[in-house]
Amino acid sequence: MSEKEILEVSEAEIAVHWQEEEYFHPSTRFIAQANMTDAGIFDRLSLDNFPECFKEFADLLSWYKYWDKTLDTSDAPCWKWFVGGKINASFNCIDRHLAKYKNKAALIFVPEPEDEQHVVLTYQELYVRVNEFAALLRDFAGLKAGDRVTIHMPMVPELPITMLACARLGVIHSVVFGGFSGKACGERAADSGSRVIIYMDAYYRNGKLLDHKQNADIACKVAKEEGQSIDKVLIWRRYPGNDSSDTPMVEGRDFFVDEVLKDYSGKRVAPVQLPAEAPLFLMYTSGTTGKPKGCQHSIGGYLAYAAWTSKYIQDIHPEDVYWCMADIGWITGHSYIVYGPLSLAATTVMYEGVPTFPDPGRPWRIAEKLDVNIFHTAPTAIRMLRKVGPDEPPKYDYHFKHMTTVGEPIEPEVWRWYHKVVGKGEAVIVDTYWQTETGGFLCSTMPALHPMKPGSAGPAVPGIHPVIYDEDGNEIEAGAGKAGNICIRNPWPGAFQTIWGDRDRYVSTYYEKYCKNKDSKNWRDWPYFTGDAAVHAEDGYYRILGRIDDVINVAGHRLGTKELESCCLTVEEVAEASVVPVADEIKGRVPDIYVSLKPGYKQSKEIEDKVVMSIEKTIGKIARPKHVYIVPDMPKTRSGKIMRRVLAAISNRTDVGDVTTLANPEVVEEIRQMVQGD
Numbered sequence: 001m002s003e004k005e006i007l008e009v010s011e012a013e014i015a016v017h018w019q020e021e022e023y024f025h026p027s028t029r030f031i032a033q034a035n036m037t038d039a040g041i042f043d044r045l046s047l048d049n050f051p052e053c054f055k056e057f058a059d060l061l062s063w064y065k066y067w068d069k070t071l072d073t074s075d076a077p078c079w080k081w082f083v084g085g086k087i088n089a090s091f092n093c094i095d096r097h098l099a100k101y102k103n104k105a106a107l108i109f110v111p112e113p114e115d116e117q118h119v120v121l122t123y124q125e126l127y128v129r130v131n132e133f134a135a136l137l138r139d140f141a142g143l144k145a146g147d148r149v150t151i152h153m154p155m156v157p158e159l160p161i162t163m164l165a166c167a168r169l170g171v172i173h174s175v176v177f178g179g180f181s182g183k184a185c186g187e188r189a190a191d192s193g194s195r196v197i198i199y200m201d202a203y204y205r206n207g208k209l210l211d212h213k214q215n216a217d218i219a220c221k222v223a224k225e226e227g228q229s230i231d232k233v234l235i236w237r238r239y240p241g242n243d244s245s246d247t248p249m250v251e252g253r254d255f256f257v258d259e260v261l262k263d264y265s266g267k268r269v270a271p272v273q274l275p276a277e278a279p280l281f282l283m284y285t286s287g288t289t290g291k292p293k294g295c296q297h298s299i300g301g302y303l304a305y306a307a308w309t310s311k312y313i314q315d316i317h318p319e320d321v322y323w324c325m326a327d328i329g330w331i332t333g334h335s336y337i338v339y340g341p342l343s344l345a346a347t348t349v350m351y352e353g354v355p356t357f358p359d360p361g362r363p364w365r366i367a368e369k370l371d372v373n374i375f376h377t378a379p380t381a382i383r384m385l386r387k388v389g390p391d392e393p394p395k396y397d398y399h400f401k402h403m404t405t406v407g408e409p410i411e412p413e414v415w416r417w418y419h420k421v422v423g424k425g426e427a428v429i430v431d432t433y434w435q436t437e438t439g440g441f442l443c444s445t446m447p448a449l450h451p452m453k454p455g456s457a458g459p460a461v462p463g464i465h466p467v468i469y470d471e472d473g474n475e476i477e478a479g480a481g482k483a484g485n486i487c488i489r490n491p492w493p494g495a496f497q498t499i500w501g502d503r504d505r506y507v508s509t510y511y512e513k514y515c516k517n518k519d520s521k522n523w524r525d526w527p528y529f530t531g532d533a534a535v536h537a538e539d540g541y542y543r544i545l546g547r548i549d550d551v552i553n554v555a556g557h558r559l560g561t562k563e564l565e566s567c568c569l570t571v572e573e574v575a576e577a578s579v580v581p582v583a584d585e586i587k588g589r590v591p592d593i594y595v596s597l598k599p600g601y602k603q604s605k606e607i608e609d610k611v612v613m614s615i616e617k618t619i620g621k622i623a624r625p626k627h628v629y630i631v632p633d634m635p636k637t638r639s640g641k642i643m644r645r646v647l648a649a650i651s652n653r654t655d656v657g658d659v660t661t662l663a664n665p666e667v668v669e670e671i672r673q674m675v676q677g678d
């Protein structure tokens with residue numbers, strides 16, 4: 001058995017022994033107001049009606065020119081949706097709402113310091129600010145449709161303004177999570193060929209105003225090393241007119257946006273009419289090999305999918321106050337803070353800081369003050385709030401009709417706390433399963449149509465047709481109690497179009513595994529491979545077990561183990577590195593790192609610290625390991641392959657299994673004692 005097979009079999013075993021959870025039902029009150037109460041939706045979006053059934057997604061949008069071909073498969077598996085259509089995402093998220101909603105809040109920004117007032121941007125104000133910044137991007141930065149721009153910004157209203165200004169011009173934005181390092185930003189800027197990068201000078205995190213601008217210098221340097229020169233760095237200021245960062249400006253390269261914007265005051269920019277299949281943005285995500293992949297999303301298909309799922313699965317109405325407590329630097333924030341809610345003329349809330357700052361009552365105070373009625377977050381935040389403030393929610397007078405959990409599996413116990421305490425037993429919950437690549441939800445209950453089952457994402461979203469395959473491509477039936485690789489049989493409008501600059505990697509990573517005929521132009525021959533293991537229960541609900549590739553899902557965010565390992569190897573003393581996921585009470589999973597040293601070096605705290613530093617500097621604090629263990633040698637197969645499985649078992653205190661066939665079985669016990677004590 002290969003290493004992978006052993007892991008999968010053990011996951012399947014776990015799955016079989018899982019108990020079935022009881023259903024929870026949506027309230028009649030929720031159902032009475034829900035956007036989707038028609039069970040006929042599943043028939044309408046069945047495979048028999050594919051692909052024309054996706055017209056109802058496209059019809060949520062306003063088109064300059066209506067499209068004439070729903071799905072073009074001629075370049076399989078690079079699918080093109082709504083071909084012939086002309087559209088603009090910024091127009092769909094702003095301009096078209098003005099007639100009816102110009103004075104309605106589009107965005108409410110909640111700063112982390114509690115004594116700073118929240119900021120409301122109406123649709124009219126958003127319109128003005130996006131237009132002025134679009135004029136600056138076009139006339140000052142010289143950007144036009146098809147150019148790429150890398151945006152390394154925290155959770156401030158200037159971030160969606162920047163994205164929507166890019167979208168207005170057809171400039172492809174690539175947002176890098178604010179918590180990532182300057183190096184990570186530089187690498188992504190180079191990969192995407194950005195000659196302009198956009199920064200914020202500083203932002204609040206846990207009560208401290210952090211200097212973010214310093215990362216811009218590193219980003220420019222790293223991009224340059226990779227052959228991409230950055231001509232302009234545009235820097236928004238947290239407090240316009242005031243410097244919050246000590247990092248000096250680079251003459252001729254760095255510009256404060258608030259200063260330059262003065263020249264563009266009152267300017268309007270007509271939205272550029274773009275082909276539906278033109279790219280809207282890139283979002284980089286970790287994969288099995290070292291380099292992050294730039295997932296390319298289209299304008300028409302992506303926006304249609306984000307809008308439809310926001311309307312029917314998030315149940316967003318224009319009257320709602322919707323708060324997704326994710327970061328816009330991840331796909332969740334793109335689809336479900338910015339593009340989905342704004343395309344529906346909703347009020348979307350964004351919060352700058354840490355959920356537990358200054359105390360674990362903070363999210364519920366925000367909910368009370370703004371009268372939020374839809375709440376969206378991830379299991380890692382729910383676990384944290386449950387741990388540090390289990391009794392906080394009842395102290396505040398807010399009422400959620402709907403709540404979401406996303407990004408990683410949620411333990412049924414945690415789900416029940418979320419339902420009972422955070423949702424006060426009133427809110428419906430959707431556990432939404434999806435990926436950066438998929439643009440929007442793949443599995444979820446339809447909130448007014450299905451009962452909820454703690455720990456299960458639910459059935460597929462209407463229009464999505466999953467299948468679970470075993471390693472050999474045999475279908476595993478629902479109710480078989482066996483885990484397998486969850487794939488999607490059909491294309492859908494939200495699916496990414498390709499990996500930026502690497503079509504071969506796109507095909508081989510996502511479509512080759514179960515493709516029977518590589519020359520086929522028939523979508524039926526190209527199931528989408530998610531890279532996740534799942535079990536399909538008899539009732540049709542999917543339980544997602546996690547990644548089957550070398551990716552660790554830390555607090556709902558994907559980190560490539562190879563990326564982490566190659567960081568460790570930049571430490572001079574390190575000879576070999578191996579990274580394994582270890583269970584963590586709050587974050588779900590965190591990396592544990594094992595390194596062995598080059599000859600002549602001795603184990604020391606200093607080397608351990610260097611390893612941690614290398615990771616924080618190269619990737620960001622989010623990837624900080626739980627432990628660094630310096631081991632005398634790695635457990636290896638006779639062919640010299642490091643047995644991560646054995647190290648993972650040691651870190652997680654599970655059975656290491658049979659190690660007698662290893663080249664160096666004795667080292668296993670030595671490492672075990674070191675990690676676990678006796």
Ligand code: WTA
Nearest residue numbers: 406407408409431432433434435436544547
């Ligand atoms: C995992 C985040 C269980 C899964 C939107 C997937 C989940 C990866 C769920 C994608 C869920 C996401 N239940 N696991 N509801 N949602 N995942 O690209 O392993 O950051 O492949 O997208 O998160 O992470 P990504």
